[in-house]
Amino acid sequence: MIRDVDISLSPEEAASASSILAIASRKAGGSADDFTIIRKSIDARRQDVKIQMRIRLYYGEKKLGPESVSFKDAGKGKAIVVGAGPAGLFASLTLLEHGIAPILIERGKSVRERLRDTALLSQKGILDPESNYAFGEGGAGAFSDGKLYTRSSKRGDAGKVLRLFVQFGADEEILYDSHPHIGSDKLPGIIENMRCEIIRHGGDVRFSTLVAGLVRKGDETIGVRLSSGEEIIAPVILATGHSAKDVYYSLQSSGYSLEAKSTAVGVRVEHKQSLIDAMQYHRKDRGLYLPPASYSFVTQVNGRGVYSFCMCPGGSIVPASTEEGHLVVNGMSPKSRRGEFANSGIVVELRCSDLPEKDPFAMLRYIEDIERRCWNPGFAAPAERLVDFIEDKAPSVIRTTYHPGVVPTRLDDVLPPIISSSLRDGLKAFGRMSRSRFITDDALLIAPETRTSSPIRILRDEGMKQGRGLYPAGEGAGYAGGIVSAAIDGTEAALSLMGDYYGQ
């Protein structure tokens, strides 16, 4: 017999398998032999923090593990996938589930080599424009925090994406945690496992290979042209992310349809993790059994959304630039999230109607201008204490995880007024929501957070394609944001391509 039961536990009880089994059995009746966790969340609304769980109890039955996906040896045809981020990797895996060989082309290096390049950038301020926090195997997702929530579950199968992450090495807890998280230290191994599976079944993976343009025959896209001049002929899934500006320019010059897209721009805020724990758990110390706390804030300032974005408990702030002379920051955290600091993007909604120009590149130019104004040699970032920014005082800085260093700067001088004024009012609102705990002398703002989503959309029709043969997918296409939604989008693009070309 199998029975599901909901229980509410203290953090200490929730950390012990024998306590979970005993408490769930007592509530359901009878003495169960084993259990699995179906759902887990933290209820921190009151002083007495509880862990809520849905437990599946097994009475005299073998417990089932998560379903796994099997891949076929390729032999039924081929497709080109440009970009080995989440969208490109999941597109490639989906093709192989159906026996179609992906030719996965990635401008950057393998994820292990990227580790060296990102360390050089963080520690010495030396950027490799083809191998950094955005470009290379795993894409922007590789050194991300690996938070895996998405709002796009209406379309596609987010559960399958999580199961595939587990199949390739992620902890099973991502299947039931209400805030699943893999960690920047675990992601590279998982990505390598995916690549090995793709190659083992006959896929071709090419690193340090730049797609310079698409090959067209009339209205049909029939393949890609590499920077070496080589042409590869097959239908194309274009999953190049939102930082590959050269791809947008090349598409425009070849007559493809693009449009400007709304996005959100702001800063990273960094607090002591202990302060966030105290704010969220209503106690001085989170103790041994609660995880480092996270937060989520959202408000409206004069009809414009201001919200926290991609919060990284126990994490660090990193330079996510892809070019010299442009500064972009982002955040990541390891699996344990045991670092001393917590960071989060605090961003302001930016609409196309805010910009005077209306062409497809208007939003891209706008954010590039901010990135240029924020740049300092060696990728040092403009920064200002949160209280100085709010009170409009002379800027001072404090200790931070951002390795290339910070330059005390009035953020009003580097951010456009529409962003800085909404940011100031939004931060004040978050202060009120947190009974002033968010606004503290120990919080630092670091600018700019500009690549929250793509500033351009590559238009596509119902079948997820533009004309015959081109399937723009993932965050760079402008229809997805975040690891899971990019992975779902890549999966759906592969299904659409197989329907059109291979009758699957």
Ligand SMILES: Cc1cc2nc3c(=O)[nH]c(=O)nc-3n(C[C@H](O)[C@H](O)[C@H](O)COP(=O)(O)OP(=O)(O)OC[C@H]3O[C@@H](n4cnc5c(N)ncnc54)[C@H](O)[C@@H]3O)c2cc1C
């Ligand atoms: C530091 C950081 C932390 C993040 N944290 C999170 C998080 O915790 N959770 C979350 O959901 N999201 C997070 N994100 C965002 C997430 O990583 C992206 O939404 C996601 O990676 C988008 O996937 P994608 O496959 O569409 O594009 P990308 O991941 O950007 O991949 C595109 C790939 O295409 C390659 N490429 C580009 N142009 C070419 C070309 N011409 N030829 C060949 N290859 C090319 C690039 O090198 C890149 O590898 C984070 C991002 C960063 C930078």
